Amino acid sequence: MTGEFRDVAIVAFAQTDHRRRTDELSEVEMLMPVLHEVLERTGLATADIGFTCSGSSDYLAGRAFSFTMALDGVGAWPPISESHVEMDGAWALYEAWVKLQTGEADTALVYSYGKSSPGSVRDVLTRQLDPYYLAPLWPDSVALAALQAQALIDAGDTDEPALAGVAARSRDAARANSHAQIGGSVPQGDYVVRPLRTGDCPPIGDGAAAVVLAAGERARELCGRPAWIRGIDHRIEPHSLGVRDLTDSPSTRLAAERAGAFARPVDTAELHAPFTSQEVVLRKALRLGDDVTVNPSGGALAANPVMAAGLIRLGEAAARVHRGASDRAFAHATSGPCLQQNLVAVLEGDPR
Amino acid sequence: MSNAPRPSGKEPVAVVGIGQTKHVAARRDVSIAGLVREAARRALLDAELTWADIDAVVIGKAPDFFEGVMMPELYLADALGAVGKPMLRVHTAGSVGGSTALVAANLVAGRVHGTVLTLAFEKQSESNAMWGLSLPVPFQQPLLAGAGGFFAPHIRAYMRRTGAPDTVGSLVAYKDRRNALKNPFAHLHEHDITLEKVQAAPMLWDPVRYSETCPSSDGACAMILTDRAGAARAPRPPAWMHGGAMRSEPTMFAGKDFVSPQAGKDCAADVYRQAGITDPRREIDAVEMYVPFSWYEPMWLENLGFAAEGEGWKLTESGVTELDGDLPVNMSGGVLSANPIGASGMIRFAEAALQVRGQAGEHQVAGARRALGHAYGGGSQFFSMWLVGTEPPTT
């Protein structure tokens, strides 16, 4: 894709400390400090931003139009060019990237937030399923991931000790991430839905994240080492689990191909794998070898604010490029049951 | 994706396929998938394309609580031929149908994809919109007056500000319902409509009469957007996009003008700038605007720059906005005649495109060369608009 698209980079990233509950904060009260921080990093004000896009879910909040109040934190006055996706913020970033491709804007503010604490997220996510054949059975998100994990075990792609290894590595990495909700030595615990144990599942919590995108020279003005988006693409699969091969993620592979991911090796991958078993699938689809640092932030196993966790993967990968810890990285986001929909971005820093 | 050097500027965007369902109170014969599929199939037939010709799908709808399906695009991927393709889901409240079309248009304008299916829908009969809009959130003051009660005080403020006679609202409803008789897809077909009947309807939220409110509908609308190469292959004349914009302002704030929100003015100004329009009243031939309560026609006429402040009602009163008037507004019958909420904005955009393609049938405005599609939502905080024309854009 290089050369075909306008050069656009992630130039700043900020996130909350992710926590189990944030009862003392409304959504906008939780989000606003993150917006301030990400703008401060670039020296930009709301009025300097060409396009704003956010991602969130009414079902998570339990209220219709919940995103309209979050907009209060942006300071949308005078009126701004703005849009919203009812998806993870990674797709809001994609919409903003497209907007920058049209040349109508040179900078974009992207944010997303999610509070899982008010509801029972396992049950809430059942409402994503086919409303005729699946939703009436209330199969929760852990149950669906466990079906996928067992398929992987049956196929010989992994086993319980290997899954425990993914969990341990992620939580160990999260020690270095001050925003993580859990880290360090976390027991694998009992089965939640066998074969998945507590340790194989993401923590439930609240959080928000924001990034700033900028095009061309503007990116270099705003950031010492911009994380250039060399490619970005997303693909969706059939909805029904029973027609998919749960041990594979063809949509991730296709998105990666379209994003030019396999042209050169990467040093880092931030994968949006809320369950340990899903990392196994994604590593296979993205052909990641042991020489690639996977989820140095701890990934969604260390903090999983639903609707923001995908955008955080893009932000974490970009932040490593910004500080010179990575030269070329994958960032991945997912949506839907058992990795139904996947987004892959390739980020690069200028040669040092 | 070719290796050719990237051309400068935006790729022109053409509408080559349009499809909608017959909007009705309840489509009990189809699933949600069946409903969206019907509109998508009609758009493909219009464009003489197949599912394989579509590179990406952009879908929009209003709150998920209306159908009780969270992120329904996940379940709808199969029905919309999106498997193996990118699929985006937009939600910007009532303006969403318009915003969804603009996100799809940007995919073409930014040369990310060549041909995109965009679709918006609402199947209101699955639940009850007032339930979805008034969930029992603790500590909050109960909604005292329903949906019309939210807008009626702003209409009174408009009447006070402009001195408009209280007959104007009925004129809009009478016009739109008559226009709807010429549109086979409209929900309301009131064959025996008279101005007297409109005026005799009960006042629900004074100054809003029952006859001046929108229905609750099941429906979907779809469009196929494509690039210059796609337009060259199109079997029927395309509508070309000459400008498109979204603007948002906060929900409620000190100094907000609910009668003529700044975001609406700014959005229209951006679209006119892109399209090279300096005198919208003379240069635009037809308008499809989002009028859920009749009085919003004169209000938006001012907000969109078709009339000076305080003068919008005079255009309505003098018949300028009639189908055979000088500036026809809501030739399709508008939201007053069909309101599948999430789709209503896209229907405005699609009806504007039908006009400049000369495909509007009985409600065609003769010789329409430039038409505006307008949508708004979220208590007059989100706006999206596009301007389409018969000729490709020159810049």
Next chain:
Amino acid sequence: MTEVLSAPLVVEFPFTRSLGPVQSAFLTGLRERTVLGVRTADGKVLVPPVEYDPGTAEELRDLVKVAATGTVTTWAWNPGPRRGQPLDTAFAWVLVRLDGADTALLHALDAPGPDAVRTGMRVRVRWAAERTGAITDIACFEPYEEGEATGHQITAHSGEFGGETAVTGIVAPARLDYTYSPGRAQSQYIHALSGRRTVGERCPSCRKVYVPPRGACPTCGVATAEQVEVGPRGTVTTFCIVNIKAKGLDIEVPYVYGHIALDGADLALHGRIGGIPYDQVRMGLRVEPVWTDGGRYPDHYRPTGEPDADYDTYKELL
């Protein structure tokens, strides 16, 4: 800082879903103890039958009957069933490929424990005693060790069941329980209301006073914190007369729903206007709150008897 409020929020509705022809045939079939699939153009049989081919997006209408026995393709042991799930004791979630089908159906398997479940095991449908035409007409699956896979005995099916009324819709009740917390600013506002005081917050940047406060000044995008008591009197900026009874509200119509700019506030809040005939309410009317015991908000606002406010004093608050 005052205690942050929280309270239960129940989001519950019985959704009425129409089915379309394929789903109608499948659910009618379940009611009649028959499992239908749908055949794709390339001969694959999809169970449960979907309306559109996941691979090609083509419409599917070619119904076939498959067996009520099948093979587990993957499973997951659920030790703690949750509300709404098919069984209320520990069970296995399973994907089952029914004999004759090429795809798998998700449901529950009743088994004594995880050791009794494995991929590849044979199962059969346990029908619900009372069937209505819903996916729950399959109560669950149960082990069926005696039955080997007996080829692919599929037969074409019209989707009709001998004069029995077809199921064309389902009612899908859904309940989700949330605990709602309005956050810091709104909690403080609501606490003040309990003392019959209306306390807004001033923006440190534009100095506007927000009532109710929402934690952020929406035009400046900064936190509001400075507490400012406003009212109790205010001006009706605009209103409508409500002639339609609002659901769940015990108010006689007609009544007046007004926008009221409390003295000192920079935007109007909403309330009912009473203590005056509905047709005498006017823009500019001066009002004050009327509280009732136990009410969190003023019951309504009534005229103060002051002269009406001049239009110019409130036109910016409209």
